[in-house]
Amino acid sequence: GRAGLSRAEPPARDGRSGTEEEEEEEEGCYQLYPGHIPTSPLQKALLAAGSAFMALYDPYRHDMVAVLGETTGCLALPNLRDKMKHHPEGYRILQERPHIRFSTLNMSKLRGLPDGSLGREYVRFLEDNKVSPDTRMPPKFVDDEELAYVIQRYREVHDLMHTLLGMPTNMLGEVVVKWFEAVQTGLPMCVLGAVFGPIRLSARKLQVLATELVPWAIRSGRNASCILNVYYEQRWEQPVESLREEIGIFPPP
Amino acid sequence: GGALRALCGAGRGLAAGPETHFGFQTVTEAERREKIYQVFESVAKKYDVMNDSMTLGIHRVWKDILMHKMNPSPGTILLDVAGGTGDIAFRFINYVRSARERQLQRKLKNHQNLSWQEISESYQEDKFKLLGDSQVVVCDINKEMLKVGKQKAQHLGYSEGLSWVLGNAEELPFDDDKFDVYTIAFGIRNVTRIDLALEEAYRVLKPGGRFLCLEFSHVSNPLLSRLYDLYSFQVIPVLGEVIAGDWKSYQYLVESIRRFPPQEELKAMIEDAGFLKVDYQNLNSGIVAIHSGFKL
Numbered sequence: 001g002r003a004g005l006s007r008a009e010p011p012a013r014d015g016r017s018g019t020e021e022e023e024e025e026e027e028g029c030y031q032l033y034p035g036h037i038p039t040s041p042l043q044k045a046l047l048a049a050g051s052a053f054m055a056l057y058d059p060y061r062h063d064m065v066a067v068l069g070e071t072t073g074c075l076a077l078p079n080l081r082d083k084m085k086h087h088p089e090g091y092r093i094l095q096e097r098p099h100i101r102f103s104t105l106n107m108s109k110l111r112g113l114p115d116g117s118l119g120r121e122y123v124r125f126l127e128d129n130k131v132s133p134d135t136r137m138p139p140k141f142v143d144d145e146e147l148a149y150v151i152q153r154y155r156e157v158h159d160l161m162h163t164l165l166g167m168p169t170n171m172l173g174e175v176v177v178k179w180f181e182a183v184q185t186g187l188p189m190c191v192l193g194a195v196f197g198p199i200r201l202s203a204r205k206l207q208v209l210a211t212e213l214v215p216w217a218i219r220s221g222r223n224a225s226c227i228l229n230v231y232y233e234q235r236w237e238q239p240v241e242s243l244r245e246e247i248g249i250f251p252p253p
Numbered sequence: 254g255g256a257l258r259a260l261c262g263a264g265r266g267l268a269a270g271p272e273t274h275f276g277f278q279t280v281t282e283a284e285r286r287e288k289i290y291q292v293f294e295s296v297a298k299k300y301d302v303m304n305d306s307m308t309l310g311i312h313r314v315w316k317d318i319l320m321h322k323m324n325p326s327p328g329t330i331l332l333d334v335a336g337g338t339g340d341i342a343f344r345f346i347n348y349v350r351s352a353r354e355r356q357l358q359r360k361l362k363n364h365q366n367l368s369w370q371e372i373s374e375s376y377q378e379d380k381f382k383l384l385g386d387s388q389v390v391v392c393d394i395n396k397e398m399l400k401v402g403k404q405k406a407q408h409l410g411y412s413e414g415l416s417w418v419l420g421n422a423e424e425l426p427f428d429d430d431k432f433d434v435y436t437i438a439f440g441i442r443n444v445t446r447i448d449l450a451l452e453e454a455y456r457v458l459k460p461g462g463r464f465l466c467l468e469f470s471h472v473s474n475p476l477l478s479r480l481y482d483l484y485s486f487q488v489i490p491v492l493g494e495v496i497a498g499d500w501k502s503y504q505y506l507v508e509s510i511r512r513f514p515p516q517e518e519l520k521a522m523i524e525d526a527g528f529l530k531v532d533y534q535n536l537n538s539g540i541v542a543i544h545s546g547f548k549l
Contacts, residue, residue, distance in 0.1 A: 037501075042487050043490070045546060046488060046491040047494060050492070050494075051494075053495075054496075064495065067494065067495075084439055141498070179294035
């Protein structure tokens with residue numbers, strides 16, 4: 001829309017402060033949430049193409065995967081948001097907007113939970129793989145404040161997907177989770193990641209992937225209810241197996 | 254215009270300081286300096302890659318043209334301000350090196366009737382002056398940019414006749430009348446008080462010295478201007494995000510180009526600083542312009 005295109009005209013340079021103040025307000029209106037960068041359709045298309053290329057060229061550019069998700073999610077994200085709205089737990093999540101961050105998690109309490117519980121296994125996963133929930137990128141290019149939350153929730157819940165699926169953060173594990181997420185969310189970024197991710201795997205791993213892991217991930221993805229409709233922060237004590245059954249994820253092979 | 258705005262700003266909020274622009278935003282001078290420092294700190298490592306991507310390599314041609322216009326002879330002392338990653342400095346060294354080689358070859362040719370001893374003696378004298386006493390000082394306000402420049406120099410093998418100084422174009426750490434040529438390539442746009450930078454340029458140049466400024470300028474052709482705007486605003490921030498992971502710095506860049514005074518206005522400012530025979534040359538229909546002036 002107007003966002004990118006209107007910037008071609010700078011306010012007058014000769015000290016007409018009125019124009020400048022107007023112009024400042026304009027920018028404020030467009031920014032829908034902190035970190036939001038309004039973009040025109042052309043810019044989104046260029047970003048989608050550029051980020052797709054860069055994500056494949058340099059797999060360490062996680063920010064590019066994030067940008068790809070944001071610029072291509074225009075159909076999948078409203079779909080996800082609607083699924084959340086029509087589910088009691090999902091609706092509550094949309095209202096309360098919980099975030100999974102180090103500052104909101106009580107790590108010692110979670111560590112103290114019994115083995116096999118969601119909280120205990122989640123912390124174990126974070127520590128074993130040396131990852132942190134705080135490395136998730138905040139959204140920039142989603143032009144709707146609620147959808148921005150939906151995609152952020154999806155990112156923050158990703159590590160919990162690893163925990164529930166029992167997959168590590170190596171390339172193989174990530175691809176499996178991507179297949180599951182692709183079926184669950186329909187996000188083009190997940191589909192691309194699922195299809196192109198295996199490119200860098202060895203033949204042996206590809207075989208395991210194709211014969212066992214991917215079929216299981218797809219079956220689970222289709223069988224399971226929407227993973228964004230689970231208020232994980234209120235279920236730390238629940239055993240992982242029971243949660244899996246409740247959602248509909250089949251036991252990992 | 255600028256003075257009037259500064260007065261209004263001073264009237265409105267003395268504590269906040271005089272107002273100026275950062276791209277299309279209105280900020281105080283202090284805020285602007287800080288923001289610009291952060292922009293270059295952030296882009297330093299990808300600066301050269303981004304320049305090549307944004308201009309499709311054409312920036313190299315612009316810088317070559319600047320060097321040809323300068324046409325430095327061996328023995329020239331150059332101050333390259335906002336010289337960050339060294340593009341102008343390295344070109345200068347290459348240029349005087351080949352000029353020096355031609356000079357030496359001519360000397361040798363003229364000495365063909367001398368004895369071998371005499372020839373080898375004169376060759377000895379010149380051997381250690383590959384650049385013939387030419388020197389370039391690269392001055393930049395940003396530590397990160399200087400760091401990248403020094404690394405590049407080491408990598409490419411430039412050391413002789415080259416020095417790196419951390420300094421502010423508005424207040425140069427050099428004495429009066431020191432340099433033969435002063436250049437500022439794609440840097441003056443980022444200076445907050447251009448008038449001060451121009452005064453400083455005048456001060457540090459020797460009498461007879463030359464001021465050269467290479468900078469983005471204004472395109473008067475309406476069709477080209479629209480295409481240029483489209484490319485600038487639609488493509489460049491995307492390139493910034495994809496290549497450098499930094500949309501905002503490149504958004505600032507294209508906005509700052511629109512904010513910068515056009516050719517005639519900059520010419521007037523240069524004349525105000527005391528320079529004579531001030532002129533400019535448009536490159537690519539005004540996308541870029543080289544302004545030149547002399548301290549006479």
